[in-house]
Amino acid sequence: MHRTKQLLYLLLITLFSCEPLVTTFEDTEDAVLYEAKTFTTIPNPDNALIILSWNIRFGIGRLPFFGDSCGDRTVMTEKEVLDALELIAAEIDAIDPDIILFQEVDRESKRTQYIDQVQWLLDHTDMNYAAYASMWKAQTIPSDGIGRIDAGNVVMTRHEIESAERIQLPLRTDQDALTKMFYLRRNILKAKIAIPDQDNFYAVAVHATAFATDDTKQKHIDKFKDVLDEMAAAGDVFVAGGDLNSVPPGAETDFCDEDACEEDVFHTDSDGGPHLEGSYFENFDTEPTLLQPLYDTYNPAIQLSAAVGVDHNTHSTSENRFWDRKLDYIFTNKNVASGSGTTHQGLFQETIHLSDHAPVSCVIILE
Amino acid sequence: MKYFIIIIMSTQLFSQGEWLPGTANTLPQGRWEYGVFQPVRWGQSEDREISFYKLTALLMPGVAVKQRWVQRYDWTVSSSHSVYYPTPLLKMVTKEGIGGMISPEFDIPNMVSLWNMVLASKQIDQDKIFTAKAGIAIALGGSDLAMESTIDLPLIYHRLAVYYNSWLLRFGSDMNGRLSNKWTYLVDGDLFIIPGMKGSFALEHKGMVTWEKSSRFHISLGYKMVYGQYPDGYPNENITRTHILPMIDFVWGR
DSSP states (O other): OHHHHHHHHHHHHHHOOSSOSBOOOOSEEEOEEEEOSSOOOOOOOTTEEEEEEEEOGGGOTTOOBTTSTTOOBOOOOHHHHHHHHHHHHHHHHHHOOSEEEEEEEESSOGGGTTOOHHHHHHHTSSOOEEEEEEEEEEEEEOBTTOEEEEEEEEEEESSOEEEEEEEEOOOOSSSOHHHHHHSOOOEEEEEEEOOTTOSSEEEEEEEOOSSOOSSHHHHHHHHHHHHHHHHHHTTOEEEEEEEOOOOOTTSOOBOHHHHOOTTOOOSOSTTSOOOOTTTBSOSSTTGGGTTHHHHHHSEESSOHHHHTSGGGOOBOSOTTSOOOBOOEEEEESSEEOTTOOEEOOOSTTTGGGTOSBOOEEEEEEOO | OHHHHHHHHHGGGGTTSOTTTOSSOOOOTTOEEEESSSOEEEEEETTEEEEEOSTTTTTSOEEEEEEEEEEETTEEEEEEEEEEOOHHHHHHTBSSSBTOSBOTTSOOOOOEEEEEEEEEEEEEETTEEEEEEEEEEEEESOTTOOGGGOOOSTTTHHHHHHHHHSEEEEEEEEEEEESSSSEEEEEEEEEEEOTTSSSOEEEEEEEEEEEEEETTEEEEEEEEEEEEEEEOOTTOSEEEEEEEEEEEEEEEEO
């Protein structure tokens, strides 16, 4: 009997796992909160806040990552990542925002030498607080040498974050079970920020699916708008945005030619397909106008009439090609200061090298 | 694939006679033992044992020799010397797509490692043997290996570290005992120290019980706990993690 008990205890210990192979998430759960190593003075908002949204491509600049840009690398060196982060921090300092909505930030990833980029950016800019919500977390991704991964969305601000919530977005339905298990779990990150004289001020960061060929993107945008609508109905104030991986209504929808790598095969069928994943924005009927409800309901950093122009493109898959489509947006239920909406395209040798997305900023009026 | 690699690498756990009878004692002359995961062991003479791995024979060829030097009163002292060639295995997992544990951007050179260990066993009483061991491993040919190509997983990282660091130290102790006529146990601890490298240590502990159906067949069941330091980035250079892994083996002898 004694021996049986010993064996049972042994079995329990054996089955105990300290950390899941792949982390899954509840529909809603608390986000991870951060503070800077040293605080900078919190400025008086002076009736206005500068908001910045930026997909920083996990701090690798334009290095040829295998997952995009026809690249052939998976793991960057520490120096490469730190050099890229230095340039990103310099750009942030130049824009001087009060709140940043980041996408694609790594913190415990083999590909970026395990640098906690949330903490690094807090400690190397004037930002004081951050909230983090992972969209891809696994002990190891047994493919292409990716290894350990933890990447996600971040809200970063000079002002204190009172609470933050990670809201799960629907998973893709166009993948096999194994791929789906190890694939991204995208989310909306909603952070309540203590802005003086504002009772319920929220910053919301989102990164919608890029490569889905089903209607997952529709679900992501719908959910994003639902979250904003709920806040608006409750009388809350918000700034929201991120990489929506959608072009503005009226913009070009087919970038297969521009994005094709040497051996890509596409546009071979009579109906025009197949298309390159992530390069085609008409996978379902309503995809080209996916963002219209957001434009109809809330105030954008860049008005729709301007958003379809080349001056506000925010993405290109190669640094050898200037920004050629707009994927990044900011919306708010406050007023945007006239003319403040800016797409920081830089000169050809500037932001084009910092990420495959350009930063977008605006000033919102608190009243 | 992750578990396949762990299984293959964990076969090295048995390399210095850790598994029953993982002591300084050698197998009796002419006796063969072979398990699913543990190496084939052969009592080449009364004081020498030779072992090698079936699972990794082609992908990571290697052979170990345990030589008994002293057997006096309750003490037995032996040394173990092993050589491994991991290049084919590492090349196999350096690939695009599923199964790629190392990014294909890295080159895997021809490398060889030599593991040398001294083992001293003392008979505590009729049913218990305590073994202490200390050793050094050195590797040749790894100077061109990119540090970014490490596989940062338990059991694997600290064993492959020798190829990145050129050398490492290993210490350990085992307690083998008998619970009853048919049941034995093994409790051990091993410390890997890799001076000068990120993720510079791992403390491993194993607990196993073995059912001896006869002198020809054993079944072992247990766990392996790894408390190890792994490479990290800003703000810390290293991070410690704990893993518990199940272990099972079937061993035949003749």
